[in-house]
Amino acid sequence: MPEEAGFPHAKRFRPGSGPLSRSGSCPPGGRVVMLTADGGGGRRQQPPLAQPSASLYPEAVELQRRSLPIFQARGQLLAQLRSLDSAVLIGETGSGKTTQIPQYLYEGGIGRQGIIAVTQPRRVAAISLATRVSDEKRTEVGKLVGYTVRFDDVTSEDTRIKFLTDGMLLREAISDSLLRKYSCVILDEAHERTIHTDVLFGVVKAAQKRRKELGKLPLKVIVMSATMDVDLFSQYFNGAPVLYLEGRQHPIQIFYTKQPQHDYLHAALVSVFQIHQEAPSSQDILVFLTGQEEIEAMSKTCRDIAKHLPDGCPSMLVLPLYASLPYAQQLRVFQGAPKGYRKVIISTNIAETSITITGIKYVVDTGMVKAKKYNPDSGLEVLAVQRVSKTQAWQRTGRAGREESGICYRLYTEDEFEKFEKMTIPEIQRCNLAGVLLQLLAMKVPNVLTFDFMSKPSPDHVQAAIAQLDLLGALEHKDEQLTLTPVGRKMAAFPLEPKFAKTILLSPKFHCTEEILTIVSLLSVDSVLYNPPSRRDEVQSVRKKFISSEGDHITLLNIYRTFKNVGGNKDWCKENFVNSKNMMLVAEVRAQLRDICLKMSMPIMSSRGDTENIRRCLAHSLFMSTAELQPDGTYATTDTHQPVAIHPSSVLFHCKPACLVYTELLHTNKCYMRDLCVVDADWLYEAAPEYFRRKLRTSRS
DNA sequence: GAGCACTGC
Numbered sequence: 001m002p003e004e005a006g007f008p009h010a011k012r013f014r015p016g017s018g019p020l021s022r023s024g025s026c027p028p029g030g031r032v033v034m035l036t037a038d039g040g041g042g043r044r045q046q047p048p049l050a051q052p053s054a055s056l057y058p059e060a061v062e063l064q065r066r067s068l069p070i071f072q073a074r075g076q077l078l079a080q081l082r083s084l085d086s087a088v089l090i091g092e093t094g095s096g097k098t099t100q101i102p103q104y105l106y107e108g109g110i111g112r113q114g115i116i117a118v119t120q121p122r123r124v125a126a127i128s129l130a131t132r133v134s135d136e137k138r139t140e141v142g143k144l145v146g147y148t149v150r151f152d153d154v155t156s157e158d159t160r161i162k163f164l165t166d167g168m169l170l171r172e173a174i175s176d177s178l179l180r181k182y183s184c185v186i187l188d189e190a191h192e193r194t195i196h197t198d199v200l201f202g203v204v205k206a207a208q209k210r211r212k213e214l215g216k217l218p219l220k221v222i223v224m225s226a227t228m229d230v231d232l233f234s235q236y237f238n239g240a241p242v243l244y245l246e247g248r249q250h251p252i253q254i255f256y257t258k259q260p261q262h263d264y265l266h267a268a269l270v271s272v273f274q275i276h277q278e279a280p281s282s283q284d285i286l287v288f289l290t291g292q293e294e295i296e297a298m299s300k301t302c303r304d305i306a307k308h309l310p311d312g313c314p315s316m317l318v319l320p321l322y323a324s325l326p327y328a329q330q331l332r333v334f335q336g337a338p339k340g341y342r343k344v345i346i347s348t349n350i351a352e353t354s355i356t357i358t359g360i361k362y363v364v365d366t367g368m369v370k371a372k373k374y375n376p377d378s379g380l381e382v383l384a385v386q387r388v389s390k391t392q393a394w395q396r397t398g399r400a401g402r403e404e405s406g407i408c409y410r411l412y413t414e415d416e417f418e419k420f421e422k423m424t425i426p427e428i429q430r431c432n433l434a435g436v437l438l439q440l441l442a443m444k445v446p447n448v449l450t451f452d453f454m455s456k457p458s459p460d461h462v463q464a465a466i467a468q469l470d471l472l473g474a475l476e477h478k479d480e481q482l483t484l485t486p487v488g489r490k491m492a493a494f495p496l497e498p499k500f501a502k503t504i505l506l507s508p509k510f511h512c513t514e515e516i517l518t519i520v521s522l523l524s525v526d527s528v529l530y531n532p533p534s535r536r537d538e539v540q541s542v543r544k545k546f547i548s549s550e551g552d553h554i555t556l557l558n559i560y561r562t563f564k565n566v567g568g569n570k571d572w573c574k575e576n577f578v579n580s581k582n583m584m585l586v587a588e589v590r591a592q593l594r595d596i597c598l599k600m601s602m603p604i605m606s607s608r609g610d611t612e613n614i615r616r617c618l619a620h621s622l623f624m625s626t627a628e629l630q631p632d633g634t635y636a637t638t639d640t641h642q643p644v645a646i647h648p649s650s651v652l653f654h655c656k657p658a659c660l661v662y663t664e665l666l667h668t669n670k671c672y673m674r675d676l677c678v679v680d681a682d683w684l685y686e687a688a689p690e691y692f693r694r695k696l697r698t699s700r701s
Numbered sequence: 702g703a704g705c706a707c708t709g710c
Binding site (some may be wrong): 016104121122123149150164166167168170171192194195196290291292293322323324336348349350352353369370371372382384385427435439494496524527531533591645647648653666668669670672674684 | 702703704705706707708709710
């Protein structure tokens with residue numbers, strides 16, 4: 001069937017068309033220093049600097065290190081970086097920049113007076129890089145080279161090169177905004193523009209300037225990015241020079257469709273089977289779709305079709321991949337397929353950056369992604385299927401050429417591609433800023449309203465966050481200046497959304513801190529509930545025993561209590577469709593939050609069987625996130641009268657309580673409230689009489 | 702009457 005449907009692609013080979021081709025062109029923009037594998041401008045041999053005892057161990061690691069393209073440019077690079085306060089470094093994948101630059105700087109003596117920090121957007125990356133570089137330096141992780149991520153600090157007094165998540169460095173900046181420990185901060189993967197990296201841009205820039213003014217040890221800042229579009233980075237860091245490093249990416253052929261595809265799922269299916277019938281079975285396929293439901297449906301269809309293929313056609317091993325898939329099933333994408341089987345991995349954008357799979361020869365890119373958008377008019381975050389940006393499309397394409405040359409089928413026309421946005425909108429312009437502002441205020445930045453963001457969030461957006469922090473009682477307005485109240489300062493100590501931090505701080509008043517710690521931990525990690533669509537009935541019947549008519553929070557609390565009672569038993573998790581990995585994480589988060597409470601000398605009490613106090617506590621801290629039942633049986637939020645609905649995943653889905661607190665609004669097809677708790681309207685008025693008086697006035701007008 | 706991209710502290 002699909003093999004007859006006709007392949008939607010025009011055969012077009014476009015060598016050197018994108019940033020991934022070998023013949024990478026010079027990046028656009030001003031001062032560009034070319035540093036290529038053959039030495040670029042000059043091939044001077046640099047005298048060996050503080051080279052450790054590597055020569056005593058003529059092992060493969062060192063050889064490999066020297067064979068990296070970057071090695072030839074080492075001397076020149078080091079000379080440049082040593083003389084510069086700030087630099088932007090572009091390196092294609094495989095250039096070795098992340099593992100080598102920190103070592104070059106260290107060997108060049110830059111780590112002598114302070115630590116060299118290298119930030120990463122993801123924990124696993126920070127950990128594996130530290131391990132890798134430790135190996136290269138022939139030391140144990142945690143000695144010369146270490147890492148710091150949440151729950152895990154593997155550093156010591158000897159640590160000179162430290163890999164850490166961007167969020168972790170940001171948190172460190174709260175207690176020391178000048179980053180005094182560090183002589184150099186390398187912001188890696190800057191092109192990803194995570195909210196943490198974006199805030200760090202401003203933090204390191206300010207620290208650099210202030211340290212200079214105070215005559216302290218200078219702070220060197222290196223921004224590393226994979227994309228060539230780095231004008232913004234360079235401009236932001238006062239015209240910092242851009243250094244270009246050649247990589248070792250294999251060539252990738254790109255095919256566009258002749259016609260726009262109105263049904264990208266069908267087009268993907270056709271493409272997969274076209275490839276499957278033509279290519280040797282050892283070559284695997286990676287398909288990018290948008291979400292769990294789509295991926296599961298497509299996986300099923302592929303398996304069904306694969307059963308009825310003509311003789312001589314390879315077998316097919318179809319593997320779905322998305323973040324909420326249980327860990328054991330995620331791992332299957334790394335295992336080799338049995339002989340004669342082709343792996344077809346159907347994935348969300350998790351395979352774009354977070355998970356790298358070897359052996360991918362073909363990438364099928366639908367050009368679609370599910371992502372959060374911020375709607376400045378309604379102030380709502382909307383989760384919607386949309387077009388990827390050009391940068392994202394290149395990232396997906398690059399997944400085909402990691403070990404050898406590859407092929408990427410783009411299920412859109414070249415004209416369509418040209419109309420894609422150049423870059424993904426940075427996260428900082430797409431999400432709630434309350435947490436970021438709280439952190440900046442905790443760092444005592446002089447004025448959050450004029451903070452030097454590389455890409456400024458809209459003023460509405462900032463105002464909304466300020467309003468939220470104000471409602472939580474975190475802000476003090478003094479002489480036109482915003483500062484934190486004592487409560488606000490305490491809130492900033494928790495690695496949580498501000499409203500959850502406030503919930504914890506209020507809990508002693510309701511004698512239920514133990515329970516609130518559990519609930520907040522459960523809400524701040526990915527869902528602990530696993531809901532395979534194919535086993536829905538089974539899931540529902542097994543979950544009945546935990547369900548509380550008081551809502552999702554109490555239900556989750558019941559599940560956690562039982563989990564603890566069975567000692568975190570894995571079989572219990574499986575039988576009850578509980579994601580054990582996430583549950584373990586909940587326990588870790590809870591321990592961390594409890595620690596912070598203890599350090600603040602907060603009394604930690606349990607409400608025992610009393611759930612009303614827990615709900616009162618939630619009502620008092622989340623009063624700005626409430627909805628009321630309307631006469632027509634629908635719900636509307638209390639503050640803006642936005643029509644909302646109970647999310648189908650809620651235990652209250654079939655119920656109609658009069659008054660609800662929710663923890664999140666999610667706009668998909670409808671505006672859904674997630675994680676609901678039944679509350680008494682009186683508690684809300686009690687919690688914020690002033691707020692609700694104002695609400696009443698606005699509703700009358 | 703019907704659904705949840707991905708990170709991170």
